Amino acid sequence: MARETCVLNTRRALCSSIGINAILFTVLLVLQCVQYDIKKDDDNSMQSVTEQFSATDQSKNYYSDLSVSNDTICVDCGYLGKNISAEETLYNRISISKNGSQMCCLEDKSLASLVRKVLKIGDGEKPIDKDYFSWWRQRPNSAHLYLKDWYRTQLHWTATEETGSAFSKLSIVDQNKLVIKKTANYFVYAAVVFDFRTVIKVPQVYYNITSFLPVLPHLQPFVLMGKYGGSPFSEKRHTGYLCGISKFYKGHQISVSVNDHSFIDNTPYANFFGIFRL
Template sequence: MAAENEYTDMLNLGDTEDRSKNSDKTWKRAFITTLVLNFLALVTLLGLHVYSQVRPSDPGPDPDSLSDDLCVPCQEETALFDYKVRTDTNKFLCCYNNTDIQRAVKIILKEERRYNTEFDDGKNYIPLNGVDEDTDQLTWWKSRPSAAHLHLDITENNNIEWKANPDFVTSFKSDDIKVNGTNIEVSERGMYFIYSTISVEFSKMDEGQSSKGQTFYHNIQKGNINLPNTGQHIQMMRKYGGIPAQETDRLYTSFLCGALFLKKGDTLASEFVEPPLIYKFPYANYFGIFKL
């Protein structure tokens, strides 16, 4: 009986060793297969990368047909473009098909070039009548209730005022929003999104104070016409500063935005502490609101 048990144990040990060897072979085959697949995937990715660099690019449509499309220099962050166009200098432009937004952007860029070449002061700037041709294209933008998008108007006394000027392609004001020059007033309670952009030319700072840093504030304030004695309270603010001698001709853009719960009669104002420093092209400075 003992001999028979020993013989059985030897058979079981042999089976275990065989299963262990088979398992090792299976793991080795799986490991080798994984290495081969990873290598093939790497080679494929490298091949696709090389092909993307050397393959001829789609030249896109004839440049003469792009008058209604918007094209900008392609960059790494450029996304969702409709097609690319190769320029005479072998660079690429990323283009977007003709839409309301692209038409508005083209108008704004054209007007800025005109502003910088024909006008010395924003007070004398008048947009071309041709802008009116496309104002009706943005009906989805201008038909929103409890909303407004205003542009800057610098008064003779260098005070900041905001206007809904129909001559500007993006400017509008719904009937339930009141504007008195400096303030936006709402007539319905609710949650609103408020935003403001001010573009500043710090190079206009007084050179006589070249050794002294200066600080400037852009803010959005809230008040209420039924509480005149409480005054305006700052809701959002950004601070800028610099030394005149170190500033350049670059523009600095301050953008404020946020959501506020407003009630009937609440007013909002967007201010910059030093209006003479503002880049007075109206499209570069705007104040807006819409009900969420």
């Protein structure tokens, strides 16, 4: 019974947070994309949906993998396959872009405002009503941070920025580590963007999420590890994303590390680190 309750709580927590995490992760991939328009699709099953978007072209801002209106966000979701329906996803509807990309659309005014602010498009310079994110910011035993800077071997994170999406209900030590205050199962995640356009060959880089419990220094740490580069076919830009579920005890310190900071792209909102209790 306890196991079923844990699974149920995990599913609910992931569903409530998957929306904003998916949008933030998508934003990292589209900051330098070109603009595009929406057109009608020849497929009758998609035509009515496409017409709804075409009717309001003047109020939208478009990129090759993303479109944003006042209350709707559409992201490229071709990886889901041509036969996927909106009912099988967490999105509200699916459309087709002018260049033939399959777009999954989510109706959420607060997330649309956040994306417009991050991308600085349209009315993105206007203040965001932070009450929109009360469900996100008021979760106990959780945090969502953005990269501020780094010093020597440490990445420094911040919970203060203008969109209202960053926050921390946990203590932050040395601007680097989140300190767990209640023993429980947690979902932890981090994204780091690398830019290798200044070098001819992409070197290998390593990025990790680790834990440390000071009262039990010999306890085996929780570790998520990622590696990228070293191949002549490696792309010059890469987003390293890590996530996992683990039981953390009171006092556990959770941190993110990168072996070479010289290739980190410190564009605002590109790099983030977060955790929430399940």
